[in-house]
Amino acid sequence: MNKFERALKSDLLKRNLIRRGSCVLLGVSGGSDSVALLSALAELRTVLGFQLIVGHVNHHWHGQAGQHQKFVQDLCKDLNVDCHVVHLRTAPAKGSKEEWAREQRLNKLVALAKMKKCHCLALAHHRDDLAETVLMRIIRGAGLLGLQGMVHQRELHDFLVIRPFLDLSRKSILVYLTDKKIVYKVDPTNRDRTFLRNRIRNELIPLLEQDYNVGIGQALVNLSRNAVIDYDYLSSAVEEQKTMINSKGKQSFQVKLSDLKELHPALQHLVIRSMVELAKGDLRKISLSHMDEVEDLIFSRPLGSVVDLPGKVVIKKEKNFLRVKGFSASRRSDPTAQRRKT
Numbered sequence: 001m002n003k004f005e006r007a008l009k010s011d012l013l014k015r016n017l018i019r020r021g022s023c024v025l026l027g028v029s030g031g032s033d034s035v036a037l038l039s040a041l042a043e044l045r046t047v048l049g050f051q052l053i054v055g056h057v058n059h060h061w062h063g064q065a066g067q068h069q070k071f072v073q074d075l076c077k078d079l080n081v082d083c084h085v086v087h088l089r090t091a092p093a094k095g096s097k098e099e100w101a102r103e104q105r106l107n108k109l110v111a112l113a114k115m116k117k118c119h120c121l122a123l124a125h126h127r128d129d130l131a132e133t134v135l136m137r138i139i140r141g142a143g144l145l146g147l148q149g150m151v152h153q154r155e156l157h158d159f160l161v162i163r164p165f166l167d168l169s170r171k172s173i174l175v176y177l178t179d180k181k182i183v184y185k186v187d188p189t190n191r192d193r194t195f196l197r198n199r200i201r202n203e204l205i206p207l208l209e210q211d212y213n214v215g216i217g218q219a220l221v222n223l224s225r226n227a228v229i230d231y232d233y234l235s236s237a238v239e240e241q242k243t244m245i246n247s248k249g250k251q252s253f254q255v256k257l258s259d260l261k262e263l264h265p266a267l268q269h270l271v272i273r274s275m276v277e278l279a280k281g282d283l284r285k286i287s288l289s290h291m292d293e294v295e296d297l298i299f300s301r302p303l304g305s306v307v308d309l310p311g312k313v314v315i316k317k318e319k320n321f322l323r324v325k326g327f328s329a330s331r332r333s334d335p336t337a338q339r340r341k342t
Contacts, residue, residue, distance in 0.1 A: 001043055001044075001047075002176075002179065002180070004040065004172070004175075004176040004179075005040050005043050005044060008040050008044065008164060008165075009044050009047070009048065011164065011167065012044070012048065012164060013048075015152055015153070017120075017152065017153060017162045017164055018048060018050050018120070018122075018162070018164075019050070019119070020048065020049035020050065021049060021050070022050045022051070022118075022119040022120065023050065023051040023052075023053065023116065023117060023118040023119055024041065024050055024051065024052055024053070024118060024119065024120055024121075024122050024162075025053050025054070025055050025109065025112060025113035025116060025118040025120070025121050025122065026038055026041060026052060026053070026054050026055070026121075026122045026123075026124075027054075027055050027056075027057070027105075027109045027121065027122070027123050027124070028054045028055070028056055028072050028075075028076075028083075028124075029056070029057070029068070029072075029185075029187065030056070030068040030069075030071050030072045030075075030184060030185035030187075031184055031185060031186065031187055032170075032173060032174060032177060032184045032186075033124035033125070033126060033129075033165065033170070033173055034123075034124040035075065035177070035182060035183075035184040035185075036124065036165075036173045036176055036177050036182070036184075037122065037124040037164065037165055038054065038075065038076075038079070038081070039079075039176075039177075039180065039182055040176075041122070041164075042079045042080075042081060052081050053081065053082045053083075053084065053116055053118060054072065054076050054081050054082065054083040054084070055083075055084050055085075055086065055108075055109045055112045055113070055121075056069055056072045056073070056083060056084070056085045056086070057085075057086050057087075057088060057105045057108055057109065058085055058086070058087050058088070059088045059101060059105075060087065060088065060089050061101075061189055062187075062188050062189060064185070064188060067185070068185045068187070069085055071185055072085075073085070084112055084116070086108040086109075086112060088101065088104050088105065088108070096196075097194075097195075098195045098196065098197065103284075106156065106157065106161075107157065109121055110156070110157045110159045110161075113159060114159065119160065120153075120159070120160040120161065120162050121159060121160070121161045121162070122161075122162050122163070122164060123161060123162070123163050124163075124164075124165050125150055125163045125165060125166060126165040126166060126168050126169060126170055126173060127165075127166065127167060127168060127169050127170075127217070127221055128169060128170040128201075128217060129150070129170075130149045130150050130166060130220070130221055130224055131205070131216070131217040131218075131220040131221050131224075132197055132200050132201050132205065133149040133150055134147060134149040134220040134221070134223055134224050135200055135204065135205065135220055136196060136197060136200055137149065139196075139200075141287065141288060141289070142287075142288070143269075143287070143288040143291075144227050144230060144231050144234070145227075145231055145273075145283075147223060147224060147227035148224055148227045148228045148231060149224040149227075150163055150166060150224075151163070151166070151228060152164075152166050157282075205217065234266055234267070234270060235270070237267060238267050238270040238271060238274065241263060241267055241270075241271050242271065242274055244256065244259045244260070244271070245271065245274065245275055245278070248323070251278075251279045251280075251325060251326035251327070252279065252323065252324070252325040252326075253275045253278050253279055253323070253324050253325075254318075254321040254322065254323040254324070255271065255275065255321065255322050256320060256321060257298065257317070257320060257321060257322055258320070260272075260298065260322060261298065261299075265295070268295070268298075269291045269295075272291065272294055272315075272322075272324070273286065273291070275324040276309065276313055276315075276324055278324075279313055279324045279325055279326030280309075280311045280312075280313045280326045281326070282311075284310075284311065285310035285311060286309060286310065286311075290307075290309055290310075293307050294307055294315055297315065297317050297322075298317065298322060301317060302317075303317055303318065303319055304316070304317065304318075305317050311326070312326060312327040313325070313326050313327075314326075314327070
């Protein structure tokens with residue numbers, strides 16, 4: 001066990017990311033970050049007492065995809081780690097291929113982890129990835145929740161996802177691989193300019209470092225950490241307010257307009273987001289602009305007005321209540337509603 005692995009062991013124990021007797025599914029693409037985490041966790045599995053399983057997602061996006069899959073399978077065989085491969089073969093004709101792949105990859109790995117009765121999914125995102133994510137969220141106009149970027153552990157899709165490398169830089173990971181003479185694959189799509197993250201990583205951040213702030217990466221990480229602290233406080237504060245939310249049947253919730261209007265705007269947003277999450281099952285594609293739309297509904301629009309949110313969620317202003325309803329199947333139109341789709 002070298003210095004890098006000892007430091008990782010200490011951090012895993014300090015944060016209680018991996019518990020003795022647990023099963024960990026590690027997502028491995030074959031790239032430098034995931035291969036380094038595979039090597040380190042394989043070294044630590046006995047001393048920390050956990051089972052390690054690998055999941056590899058083959059996107060079939062480039063001619064080397066099959067080679068990368070075989071590389072991961074061979075590496076796992078050498079390390080005596082079970083490896084399971086899942087495939088993504090069809091990308092959407094419209095929308096962001098990058099976002100679709102990220103979502104589908106996570107879905108596939110979580111499903112595999114649940115099937116294998118694992119306790120968590122480990123991903124190899126590091127500090128540079130976090131900085132890129134925060135900058136990408138800023139560009140897209142994220143609120144406080146989005147500015148958190150990524151955290152060491154979080155429930156996603158009703159499953160625990162951990163990121164043991166989140167405090168480490170890309171450079172330190174590459175040094176570890178060099179010291180141990182570990183080979184890895186380079187995904188040719190990492191240079192594809194059609195992906196926003198690639199443009200941020202390869203063009204925007206170097207420009208910001210050169211012309212504006214050499215420490216922009218750390219500044220973005222610091223912004224993320226502050227957002228995590230602030231959002232955690234607000235989340236704790238809103239727990240006391242959730243008692244005002246009443247269930248009105250399957251995927252239907254309401255709150256008194258008078259109670260909602262008395263809250264600070266930050267707590268108003270969080271109560272509404274909580275209702276949307278209850279009705280929809282998640283908060284994907286719900287942005288600050290949607291919250292502004294709902295705020296306008298509450299304070300400025302007539303009774304009967306409706307806002308349609310992504311994921312088939314309808315928010316309707318009634319006489320004394322704000323009602324949030326989710327529709328898992330195709331819904332029928334309400335002819336009495338004054339609609340405005342966001």
